[in-house]
Amino acid sequence: MARRKHTVGPRLRIFLDPEFAIGPGKADLLDGIRETGSIAAAGRRMGMSYKRAWYLVDAMNQHFREPVVETAKGGRAGGGAMLTPLGEEVLMRYSNMARLARKAIEPDLKQLMNKLAGEPENSG
Amino acid sequence: MARRKHTVGPRLRIFLDPEFAIGPGKADLLDGIRETGSIAAAGRRMGMSYKRAWYLVDAMNQHFREPVVETAKGGRAGGGAMLTPLGEEVLMRYSNMARLARKAIEPDLKQLMNKLAGEPENSG
Numbered sequence: 001m002a003r004r005k006h007t008v009g010p011r012l013r014i015f016l017d018p019e020f021a022i023g024p025g026k027a028d029l030l031d032g033i034r035e036t037g038s039i040a041a042a043g044r045r046m047g048m049s050y051k052r053a054w055y056l057v058d059a060m061n062q063h064f065r066e067p068v069v070e071t072a073k074g075g076r077a078g079g080g081a082m083l084t085p086l087g088e089e090v091l092m093r094y095s096n097m098a099r100l101a102r103k104a105i106e107p108d109l110k111q112l113m114n115k116l117a118g119e120p121e122n123s124g
Numbered sequence: 125m126a127r128r129k130h131t132v133g134p135r136l137r138i139f140l141d142p143e144f145a146i147g148p149g150k151a152d153l154l155d156g157i158r159e160t161g162s163i164a165a166a167g168r169r170m171g172m173s174y175k176r177a178w179y180l181v182d183a184m185n186q187h188f189r190e191p192v193v194e195t196a197k198g199g200r201a202g203g204g205a206m207l208t209p210l211g212e213e214v215l216m217r218y219s220n221m222a223r224l225a226r227k228a229i230e231p232d233l234k235q236l237m238n239k240l241a242g243e244p245e246n247s248g
Contacts, residue, residue, distance in 0.1 A: 086239060104221075112140055116187060
């Protein structure tokens with residue numbers, strides 16, 4: 001995957017069982033599939049290989065009770081893909097968790113950012 | 125690093141600037157140094173190489189305004205290491221952020237866990 005520029009704040013990886021997690025990569029991929037209607041295009045805009053994007057979608061489809069992504073009949077490349085209702089829910093809940101976590105940690109995060117080299121001193 | 129058994133729930137990596145994050149690895153390392161009084165021993169119990177443990181400590185010492193870990197005079201291996209007051213604060217705040225984030229995401233996490241293959245259906 002291409003190196004992303006990280007924004008300041010939390011990145012959340014949530015283990016739903018000991019071997020399966022939803023993190024920023026899978027969430028961004030679901031978001032991309034919703035926006036582009038294509039697993040390949042969604043992966044491409046993240047700098048992710050086609051193979052990797054399919055692997056992540058398949059892992060999600062296997063671990064959840066129902067698929068999160070549906071591909072057009074035949075499953076040919078370029079045939080199109082869309083989120084199922086469960087896929088929409090997974091994406092919505094991940095975004096919600098990321099937002100809530102960001103808000104919950106904000107005071108401690110600000111205090112730590114004040115302790116970085118080269119940052120202005122505030123409350124010490 | 126040795127493969128760790130993941131517990132269900134969030135793992136939080138917090139970017140304090142675009143190139144510097146505190147995550148479970150650095151937090152566990154600080155915790156280990158506090159408990160063992162040694163960077164090498166702290167790394168060892170995480171299955172982390174001596175070199176990697178020193179690298180992570182050095183990265184933290186460089187990015188914060190003051191060091192987070194102090195080594196005994198001479199800096200010889202086995203000379204002992206301890207957290208500075210800032211190191212204690214970083215560890216305390218990380219633990220606090222992890223606890224607050226876990227609490228904040230709990231309702232959504234439970235809903236998603238109910239949608240896993242093989243899990244009992246609750247609220248649908």
